[in-house]
Every structure is written in C-alpha cells, then in structure tokens.
Amino acid sequence: MMIPACRLADLPRGEAHRLDTDPPVSVFHTDDGELFAIDDTCTHQDASLADGWLEGCEVECPLHASKFDLRTGAVDSPPAKLPVRTHEVVVEDGVIHVRVSADAPNLPPCVAARLAGGSA
C-alpha cells in the first residue's frame, strides 16, 4: 500500500512527519538529507518516535532511552526490546510516499491490546 505523506519541501532536515495510519507511521528527514519511514510507536510504551531525538540515522524515544536505527528498525538498548518495522520511501513529483510493510508490527502491550480490542 502506497500512502502519500507530505511534500518533501514541507519536511525540513532534522524533522519528522507522522501519518495517521493505524498503527501510525513516521517519515524522518535526517540532517544528511536522507529519508526513512518506520513505525511511529516505540515498542516499549505508547510514545511517538516522531517526537523523539533524531541524531544521524537513529531516533531516540522521547520518553525513555531506547534508540531505533532508521535504516533497519533495530533497537539498541532497553527498555525497548523489539525492533520497529521499516517502510519503503518513494519521492514522486516532490511528494513523499510510504510503501507500508506487510509485516506484523511490534507494538507495546497497551497499544496492541487497544488495537486488538478494536477501539483504536
């Protein structure tokens, strides 16, 4: 599934844009000018990685200390233990698109329970 995110011109370097998909996905524009998309929710607890600390190709969860590699989704340290999904980013006519992964997301227990309950 290919989803338009925002215009490339509207996403400065060092910033992130969150898509209201379910679960949400975020596009990060690194200081080096690369674009990456990953699941927006930290796998430890309900926090938006788009609100986090972006440095190089890593984003640190805004609440606790886990960092996720934007290229692979891998997590470096606790409290999170599971990686986030990564998604393909395509820029067409100046618009950023995200091709959402078909893999199952790794969501924190509280969010997974909410989605399973269908009341998201």
Place this chain on the structure above:
Amino acid sequence: MRTVAVVGASLAGLSAARSLRKQGYDGRLVVIGDELHRPYDRPPLSKEFLAGTLGEADLSLETDDEDLRAEWLLGARAAGLDRTERAVRLADGREVRADGIVIATGAAARTLPGSEGLAGVHTLRTLDDARALRDELARGGRLVVIGGGFIGAEVASTAYALGLDVTVVEAAPTPLAGPLGARMGDIVSALHVDHGVRLLCGVGVKGLSGERRVDAVLLEDGRSIPGDIVVVGVGARPCVEWLEGSGVELDNGVKCGADGRTSLAGVVAVGDCASWYDPRAGAHRRVEHWTGARERPDAAIATLLAGGAVEPGVPRPPYFWSDQYGVKIQFAGHAAAADSVTIEAGAADDRDVLAVYRRAGVPVAVLGMNQPRLFTRWRKQLAAAGS
C-alpha cells in the same frame, strides 16, 4: 585484563556487562547480584507492575537471544573488596578474583525507624517489594504514603487508580521542591489534589501505631492518619558499606571522576551507588536516575579497558521521567542552578506545561508535563549548550 567482575546485576550492572562485550572485551566476565532475579527494569514497579498491567516477564531487561558469555552469581551479596588480592569477597565466604571491577551495587530504600516487623508497612525498591505491595493493594483499603517524592507520588497515583483511599504525607512545605524547585513542585504535586488524593505538607512523621499490623501514621503535630497500608518513600542510601576499608574513596557513595574511575586503579563505579564528578556543576553528584544507569557504563567501561587513558566526554544533562495520574512528567538538567523559571507552553491550570529554568538567562533545566515533543527539543538544546 582476563577477568572482570561486575558487582550488581540491575540496569547499571547489565549495561556495564553489555558495554564490556560491545567494546571488545573477550575475557571472563562474572556478574554478581544479591537478588535471585536476573536483571529487571525498576520504573514499572511503582506503576504498571503495581497496577497489574505488566507481568514479571515484561520486566526482564535481557532479550531472548542475548548471550553475554557471563557467569551469573545470583543471590550472592558482596561483603568486601580486597585491594591486594584484587578480589570481591562474598557474604557466603566465596571470593571472585578479578583484574577489573565494576561497582554497581545501587541504593537501598530508607526505612522508618521503629517500623520493622509491623505488617502493612512497605518500601518499594525491588521486585520482591513490589510483589508484596501489589498483593496488599489488591485487597484495597486506606493507604498512607510517607514522602511526596517521585516514588511516593507514583505509588499514590497507581493506588488511586486501583480505587484505594490515599493520603500523602510530606515533611517539606512543597513536595518535589528539591528536584523541581518550589514553584514547579507545587504544580506537579497538585495532580494529587486534582484526583482527590489528600496531600498533607510541612508536617513530619512521629511514628506508626498498631500492634502486629499498622493502623495509623502519627504526625508530629499530633494528628493520627488512619491507614491499613503504609508506603515509606523517603529516599534511598547508596549500598557501599561493603567497601569500607577497601581503599575505594567514599563520600555519599563511591567518589568517581567524570569517567567513572574510583580512587583505586582498575575499579570503576556506575549507577545509583556512584557519585560522579559533573563538569557542568563543578561538583560530585550521585544521580539516582535510570538514564544514568543506562548511559554512564559506556564511559566507565571505556575507562576501565583503557586503563584510564581516555578523555571523558561531557555527559548529557541528567534526565528522568515519571508517570502520575496519566500525566507524563519529564525533567532534564539541574533545577538548583536556576534563578528563574518560566512556562513557555501550556498552562499550569491545565497541568500540561513546558517550563524552562534559566540561570542568568541561560537554560539550565527543562520540565515537561504531557509535552514530549517540545521537551525533546529543549532537552537537545540543553545538551548542545553544555558540550
């Protein structure tokens, strides 16, 4: 270096063990822990674990496929450090000889004198503490929390959500004035009152009453607060008694350089027991924060493996978080250094503020309540200003 002993098996000890392997140490690694549990995460103990929404398996800090090639000596309490033999002596008489030693023995909850052996009185530091308290809270009743600091406030918040009748007693005129300053301490501790939790400030505790089980908390002004369960949240003391006479210099914990080195070569200290030199503050600081226990071992291990021949980097400003009554509270920096505090976003009445602390106009600390995005920006700015 052929053997490294890590004394302490919680977050700081585990982070040190991980740093050793990550930084290429290939020798024998012994991790000594006085509890029987493998490393577990403490922040949820006063929140999700106490509330019953996270189980013990969720607290584990290790991942399923992790192999640190470590020997785990659990249920083993360190009793002494022999500098000439370079050995850690254990309470059961065993000895672990090591070329490198990482001290990560943490801190223990302070208790109320005279409360020993009285049922219904709890402290909250370990998984076993949390199990016992969770089981009691599940029965309901009246809870009195002694101490309006973060642990006390989190327990009060969790117990309130579980339906208990809760009173918080704080000796200082304003809770959290130490870490947050009086004005912001007022705003954050107002969360109790918003939810109908009684908050009694500026009054000390004289003692507890009850025969075999506590039935009330007696205040110094003569009042008696009835309670079926009492939680004592009055801070922690560093677990360093075992180092007395070892040659490791102690001063409110293990006195360390800005890279974790102690007064003994080949010995570093990390986590809640360690008082690191803070170049920003120009003083030694014992910082009991999760983030420090997670991040500082990287620097301490670099120092240990290099024999002290590395230049310490400037650490990020201290950071901690708390969750109370559904509000995410975040703080970074040093409030005590500030001469002004301004609310830059949100409103105190809405309990969703972003406040910046400044000294001579320069930001030295930042507080967020339900403001994670703005908070992260300010926290980055603080870190950049100090490096």
